[in-house]
Amino acid sequence: MTAEPLALRIDGVSKAYPNRGLALAPTTIEVRRGEFVSLVGPSGCGKSTLLGMAAGLLAPDSGTVEAMGQRVGGPGRERAIVFQDAALMPWLNVRHNVEYGLRAQRVPKAERRTRVAEALEMVHLDRVADRHPHELSGGMRQRVAIARALVLRPEILLMDEPFSALDAQTRTVLQDELQRIWLETRPAVVFVTHNLMEAAFLSDTVYLLSAGPGRIVRRYEVTVPRPREESDPRLVDIRQDMLDRLRSEVNAAAGRGDPDLAPADALAA
Amino acid sequence: MRGRALAFAVALLALAAALLAGCGGERAADGDELRLGYFANVTHAVPIVAMERGIYDRELEGTKVSPQLFISGPEAVSSILAGSIDAAYVGPGPLVTALSRAPGEILVAAGANEGGATLIAARGSGIRSVADLRGRRVAIPAHGNTQDLQLHELLRRAGLKPADQGGDVTLVVVRNPLLASAITTGVVDAAMAPEPWGSVLVADGAARVVLDSDQVLDGRSPTTILVVSRALAERRPDLVRALQRANAEAVALVRRDPALAGAAFNRRLDEVSGTTLAPAVIRAAVDRQTATTRVDPAQMQIMIDAAGDAGYQARDVALDEVLPIRPSAQ
């Protein structure tokens, strides 16, 4: 046992879909409490699959997942997830969308109200609380999705490409906000992204996965102190190294004739 | 653009109207075929016997008679109006209501059958007379059919009125096949039943006879009448006369030997539905009716008046519209 206890322990987990072969080779990842971990890797390498298993929405074929020391067999209160498409409930307004998880977990009404207000304030949405999702911009919708996760006060926050549908400016703003929120609340984060700069900028640790079936090919520790600047030369170096690695990964996979791969340039975002 | 679309729509509708106007034009039998409607009812024993014996084909030499089976009067008279059949055996009710709307389009050739209706009541209903029907529910086979009109007249004579005319006897339409269950489950307390249904229910023990067929308007109310289309009467009066002769011949045959009618009916029923009635039931049913070429004017007036009182007529039909045309009419 290390001094720092683990938030999430993914141990030899693998997954195959029917008629699709292996989507994720046995993978082991440990996430310390309060640690920000990113997963990067070619499209189709199994990142979402891995996250789904950590969330308890998918059952692994082999291996185990432990969250806060407990074996994962389904969704749990200590974990929350944010998807690429915000997956909001269109019939509920922002406030009620954020409140939904608290209702599901039978949090008393008075407490729900203060926690929702708090979460909305954290993502600067208090002014649009009564709007419906279709009345929001893409960035606002993603903020709602983040607030909806934060309101549950998770110890582990799972995020699957939360910013990839956003334009570059909105994305930068939200990255800053996520960093701030994370510094304030310190959950452990597992963050999936295709954007290497984003991964370097936000993370303590970045895992780089091979083309599908995914396995970890490299682990980066980013020790640059926070708050960080994107232009920090140390971050730029790390990003460059990741990019080179990924290029060779993708090219190797292309040589194997893997059809599920994006062209290498797509990684250079 | 819009103007053209509108013109197109108008043209389309005009076409539809023209088709409607053109369709069902009066196609009378042109010498080679005569389409004759009838029902597989015991009251239609005359046409059934005539077909079985080939009487029509013999009398209408050279003209083939194609029988067409109907299950109710309104469809049969509608088919005459549409020109899809040339002649039919129907009850006085549909004849009167159809004539009130299409004057002169249908002509009466001859009578075929009288009686054949009984007023029955559910066992234990305590109904022993027409007067006892007050406040009760009585089944009729259809609005405006013979039994319905007969019941209207019986009620009038007993000083009663149907509920929909402000009286207190509720008339309920119950299709013949459902009559047994309607009587036994108490949906209705009594029924004005055409044969053989009355005899069937009495034989089953589900119902008792309140008025036997000879007490229903003296058993002389016409139940089956041979009618022809105006087109046939105008273009081929010879065929109408041949039909009248064939009808008279079959009526005479059935009068001489009523058992013949029962047997012929059972054979036809077997063909149509694969079932037959018990000999005792069929005998009782045949006994409750009389084959005759007569169409009793007084009885027809009763039918017309009853249809008028019930609000079934669009205009008052005159008596001579529903009496047989003279055989010699040219």
Add this chain to the structure above:
Amino acid sequence: MTTNTADGGAPGAAGASRAARGARRVAMLAVRKLWFIALILVVWWLVTALGLVPAYKLPSPGDVLGALENAIRERELLGALWDTLLRLVTGWAIGVACAVALGLLTGAVPFLEDGIRPVLAGLQAVPTIAFLPLAILWFGFNATAVLVITAFGTFKPMALATYGAIHQVPPTLKMAGRAMGARGLFYQRTLVLPAIVPSLVTGLKLSWSFAWRSLMAAEIIVSGTTGLGGVLELGREINAIDIVMAVILIILVVGILFEQLVFARLERWVNRRWGLVGAR
């Protein structure tokens, strides 16, 4: 209005021109929605007035109106219409409620749905009225049997529509709900049910027309129950095509009113609430 007076211009003139514009818009809308009906009426009237078709085959619009008025006065047509509508709405509501409940309960368990769905799909081919004899045996020759048939006629298409709708719920929405801890009845009630509402609206309209058909067919046979079906059948029985057409006219008008007043509004509300802009 208040702003008009405030700007010191000619408030009366501005108001009048706006009213005129409003009136013109209403008139345009009326023309757009009514031109086809008007055209049919004119052609119908012409065909009958010119004597192209005998009245016993096609009564004139006036005859049909007369029959309508007569039926209202002498045959309590309005009462029959009311009874029918009441029965229709009740039977339809029961059918819809049962279908959605069954869809939600069994749609969540593939084993149940796999067993039930083919049966429902097969039953679609059986006209609901074929079950009337059975309904009469079980519930009697009465309004209950008619109501049951109406509900059943509603139920079949609605249950299939519910299954279809459940399968259209986006997977990430379902995953998001489950990840937040929604389970069991709470999950069905607060996530699946509202999520399927937009696709259910189509099912509601479809099953409404099925309800009408089953109800009319049943009322025609179970004639002890007062209703439009009985009046329709009466028209047939006494060869009164004008009564038949009057009843058809009523059903048509009720259909149009329901479409415009209920379903169109429902659809608009759902489209707004669920953010389905551009759906129309």
